[in-house]
Amino acid sequence: MKLRTLTLGLLSASALAFAAHAESITIATVNNGDMVRMQKLTDDFTKANPDIQLNWVTLEENVLRERVTTDIATKGGQYDVMTIGTYEVPIWAKQSWLLPLDKLGDDYDVKDIIPAIAGGLSVDGKLYAAPFYGESSFVMYRKDLMEKAGLKMPDAPTWDFIKQAADKMTDRANGVNGVCLRGKAGWGENMAFLTAMSNSFGARWFDENWKPQFDQPEWKKTLQFYVDLMKADGPEGASSNGFNENLALFQQGKCGMWIDATVAASFVSDPKASKVADKVGYALAPDNGLGKRGNWLWAWSLAIPAGTQKADAAEKFVSWATSKHYAELVAAKEGWANVPPGTRSSLYANAEYQKAAPFAKMTLDSINAADPTHPTVKAVPYVGVQFVAIPEFQGLGTTVGQLFSAALAGQSSVDDALKQAQDAATAAMTEGGYIK
């Protein structure tokens, strides 16, 4: 008995000693399907790295952004790995808030990262965040309704075609709206869609000298087209619809077309959640023949803040979570359709993935059709397709989003909304010292 107690004691003591030796890293993340799945699969990482413990902090997207910004700006050192988007990476990297990722390992194959995505996460040729999943936007449409309307969706439609199809597909009596688009105010909500759309109309937020451009005819055309289209063929109360609301409408068969994130494809084609799973077709985001399409580019990525004391362990984790090995792990445990999309070229060359995800090719084509370094028809001084990568954009984008959402709701005219947007942007740019 004594011997048993002694052995148990020794074992516990050594376990404690081991635990004390183990380094723990804290990872801040958002709550979405791919991130939750990653948390479940971390055994694979901890088995290979028993000296590293993982602590997770999951927060709502806006809270996460605020928390992480506070921590990184004060070098609080609360997080060792943080989930951030393509908007933050160029701004934070320039402030020296992030560590460059140059020790991802020999078998990591950085060149395999889709160039458009890698470009958005690099500054001066150095990668500052590793993409966990990437997305663009495209058209999801009901093949049955399109056929009923006597039309055929081209692979690369124009805005005129979208308008024509939406008019024909709208069937108010049966609760079908020709098109569902974002209307909820926010820089990452309606302004993500409208900024990307404006690129295809030849508009831009600022000219080469940072002068706001909402007083130009291109913006007027964009916003007028959007408001008219939504009034004629959009759902009721569209000004409060964001990604999740439109997803629910589409899944319930209430939208003929929906132009939104490519990651939505896996939700609308899931027979368990979607009533129209077997009737969905995909096409590139529309254009106006000006050389730019109305699609965006976004990647939730893992970055390491400069304030961390555990950079090596953190980089090991980032490397694991964004590796080819991780994609294979997800495929083995949960099927190829659940592998985080939009980050690696090799995934799109994989025959099994193409079979499991019928939207794979269109997703890749959409991602490749976006260029964050040259997002607009006319030249601009900024990086970013559906955002402007400057710190002032979060506030300004949301203000303009509220004005445009009000125009959609009929609370103000398109002209008034644009005039107020021009004034707000001019004030923000003057305050920020971009213009005098």
Place this chain on the structure above:
Amino acid sequence: MARAVTTQHKTIATAAAWIVALLIFFPILYTIITSFKSEQEAIQGFNLIPSGTTESYAEVQAQSGYFKFFLNSVILSVGSTLLAILIAVPAAWSMAFSPTKRTKDILMWMLSTKMMPAVAVLFPIYLIFRDSGLLDSRIGLTVMLMLINLPIVVWMLYTYFREIPGEILEAARMDGASLWNEIIYVLTPMAVPGIASTMLLNIILAWNEAFWTIRLTTTNAAPLTAFISSFSSPQGLFWAKLSAASTLAIAPILIMGWFSQKQLVRGLTFGAVK
């Protein structure tokens, strides 16, 4: 006749009270109803009858351990309340029984700190916490919650103490009671209902505090507010899961409030009618 009018008034007043109570409680009720719906049901519009599925609770439990967050909520709310009472009783005593001409100003100044938006001091507080190694620590957050609720605690106790005749304390002093004995054996027993309701209210306030508890914690000290926050999703349906998480988070404080409602109401209306 007069009696009939009174009865009629009473009925109307009761009905009005029920309507107001239902209106106030309805968001909580709807959260509980939504937690028993599937994600598809939850987003399909207004519906008071759920399918009764408990899948959201199972998912919430599987995704993050509830108990750790619950324990932190208990430690933080009870700890900060005890600490606040410890400081507030002597403070309220001195202001109630030995007032000076600046007492009113001090009370107003204390209350005015509650009028400032918390975010205005986020950076200074964050830096202080960082430099004293208090980020993500229960001790740091307990002190923080005590500080933000202290003005209310002092004010409430001050109001109760003012209702107690100063002569009783004087009599105790005449009998040779020390200051300590006067507060512990004379003042406190008389103010028990007031102190109890102040404590209950403070526990509720600390339990629901969602600005500092989310911003100053990561994993070790994170309470139930952080637990709820983690179920909002940028892409994908989450209303049912968020409702289940919210129900789990508010259930303990709701039950506590239910059992102590008499005490709470008595304390809150103490001295209201003189």
